[in-house]
Amino acid sequence: MKIALIGYGKMGKEIEKVARSRGHEIVCIIDINNQDDFESEAFKSADVAIEFTNPMVAYSNYMKAFKAGVKLVSGSTGWMTEHGEEIKKLCTEEGKTLFWSSNFSLGVSIFSALNKYLAKIMNQFPAYDVTMSETHHIHKLDAPSGTAITLAEGILEKIDRKDKWVKGTFLAPDGTISGTNDCAPNELPISSIREGEVFGLHTIRYESDVDTISITHDAKSRGGFVLGAVLAAEYTATHEGFLGMSDLFPFLND
Numbered sequence: 001m002k003i004a005l006i007g008y009g010k011m012g013k014e015i016e017k018v019a020r021s022r023g024h025e026i027v028c029i030i031d032i033n034n035q036d037d038f039e040s041e042a043f044k045s046a047d048v049a050i051e052f053t054n055p056m057v058a059y060s061n062y063m064k065a066f067k068a069g070v071k072l073v074s075g076s077t078g079w080m081t082e083h084g085e086e087i088k089k090l091c092t093e094e095g096k097t098l099f100w101s102s103n104f105s106l107g108v109s110i111f112s113a114l115n116k117y118l119a120k121i122m123n124q125f126p127a128y129d130v131t132m133s134e135t136h137h138i139h140k141l142d143a144p145s146g147t148a149i150t151l152a153e154g155i156l157e158k159i160d161r162k163d164k165w166v167k168g169t170f171l172a173p174d175g176t177i178s179g180t181n182d183c184a185p186n187e188l189p190i191s192s193i194r195e196g197e198v199f200g201l202h203t204i205r206y207e208s209d210v211d212t213i214s215i216t217h218d219a220k221s222r223g224g225f226v227l228g229a230v231l232a233a234e235y236t237a238t239h240e241g242f243l244g245m246s247d248l249f250p251f252l253n254d
């Protein structure tokens, strides 16, 4: 399969290696300095482009790839709130294709199914309140993480006494703390910590007066995200529309 890369940072570079090791050809690499290449024949020849950039530029990259007629896989986070509905509509009603996930790892897909199952149980036990926390490396631009937002949406779907997630405390790389976890009973706070080179740590915690139940996913490397993105590209080559992990792993759907 012919793959183009958009964004050649931490994820883009690892995806290149895994894609080549699975027999794919990298036909074009677009980074911040060669934006004209969206119009190149090499880019247009790709079966799929894999995009990992940042919250500010992801949307405009999608528009450029759609214009070039190239299907997309993207893991960029932080753009959904502003442009999510428009992009979904372009894919469901106007023939464009984007496979997007806030987290491409199989482990997080399993964790996400477990999260929803636990939330469904905890809906019956109001003595427990739920909070979330996520920890990532100091270079990360968005907070809360895209994964934390997706997990929070899974909880809100199942727990009737919660109807919105809110930003909780934020521990910045320089050690300063801002924000608060004090919130209304209907709100689910997500704390964010930025330290060192942490790949991605997500915890969901249910707490009563007498005990705590918590579940955690801890990424040991970027390997899971990278393999998942390449598997998603292989899937996207033969599928259309707005795609996600529930298409790739339908057996995990509830």
Ligand SMILES: NC(=O)C1=CN([C@@H]2O[C@H](COP(=O)(O)OP(=O)(O)OC[C@H]3O[C@@H](n4cnc5c(N)ncnc54)[C@H](OP(=O)(O)O)[C@@H]3O)[C@@H](O)[C@H]2O)C=CC1
Pocket (backbone or CB within 6 Å): 006, 007, 008, 009, 010, 011, 012, 030, 031, 032, 052, 053, 054, 055, 057, 061, 074, 075, 076, 077, 078, 101, 102, 103, 104, 105, 225
């Ligand atoms: N869904 C998932 O499983 C995962 C998602 N992510 C998300 O993916 C994104 C990228 O992560 P990561 O690779 O770690 O980030 P990096 O900052 O390491 O890489 C991003 C790259 O994109 C480049 N870039 C900036 N602007 C443009 C542009 N307009 N067009 C093309 N390239 C551009 C950057 O260049 P420069 O440095 O010069 O600005 C940089 O090389 C983030 O949003 C992160 O949250 C990350 C891991 C897993």
Ligand SMILES: O=C(O)C1=N[C@H](C(=O)O)C[C@H](O)C1
Pocket (backbone or CB within 6 Å): 077, 102, 103, 136, 140, 144, 145, 146, 147, 148, 199, 200, 201
């Ligand atoms: O920026 C990262 O590194 C990651 N971003 C994604 C997110 O925002 O959830 C996925 C993963 O946790 C790594």
